[in-house]
Every structure is written in structure tokens, then in C-alpha cells.
């Protein structure tokens with residue numbers, strides 16, 4: 839992940855999160871904690887310092903509270919930039935996302951599966967009516 843992308847797009851800068859996200863974080867702190875823990879459990883120690891990894895994980899977890907695609911709420915220019923960030927900091931998670939699921943969907947699905955909560959309506963994604971909600975273009 840080019841560090842210039844990381845910083846130019848404001849990731850890691852928690853001083854200016856969207857007001858709606860700040861408000862939601864006050865009541866959904868457990869959710870932020872869970873997503874951050876998931877990310878950090880898959881962090882690559884070679885990617886950067888532990889503090890930097892925690893900052894990135896916190897930012898991504900907070901951005902998950904937004905209403906838009908995750909790459910949009912992270913103020914990236916495209917989903918490709920978010921995927922690059924994920925590859926750099928959390929390659930073990932990228933390896934699990936073999937079907938290239940939308941990142942926010944993928945992260946929350948990981949949490950549900952970890953808790954053995956299966957909220958999906960179909961036995962497999964391939965036959966699910968919500969397939970396009972979880973996969974496909976994010977534009």
C-alpha cells in the first residue's frame with residue numbers, strides 16, 4: 839500500500855470523521871471494537887508499526903458505520919484503493935475474501951460467522967437473492 843495513498847486520503851486521521859459517524863460511534867462502540875479486533879487479528883506485522891496498524895484498523899472500523907460503500911466513507915477515490923490498503927495491512931483477510939465480496943459486507947459476515955450467527959437468507963451466496971447486495975460493482 840503506498841503510504842502516500844494512506845495519508846493523502848486522510849486515513850489514520852481521526853480528527854475529522856464525519857459527524858454522523860462520530861454520533862453513531864457513541865452508541866455502537868462495541869461494533870467498532872469488534873471490527874477493529876477482527877482487522878488487527880489479521881494484521882501483517884511487517885506492514886507497519888503496531889500503532890499504525892491500530893490507527894488504520896480503527897479508521898476502517900469507524901468508517902463501517904457510514905452509509906456509503908466503505909471505500910467512499912474512507913474518502914478513497916475507488917474501491918481499488920481500499921483493496922490495496924487491505925492487501926497491505928490485512929493480507930490474511932484478503933486471502934479469505936476469495937470471491938471479492940464487498941469489504942464492509944465481508945467484514946461483518948466474518949463477525950457473524952465467528953459468533954456462529956448465520957443471518958443470510960440462502961445456503962450459499964450463489965443462490966442468494968441478495969447476491970448483488972454483497973457482491974458486484976461498488977460505484
Ligand code: SF4
Nearest residue numbers: 958962963966969972
Ligand atoms: S450473498 Fe446472500 S448468502 Fe451470500 S453473504 Fe450475501 S446475504 Fe449472505
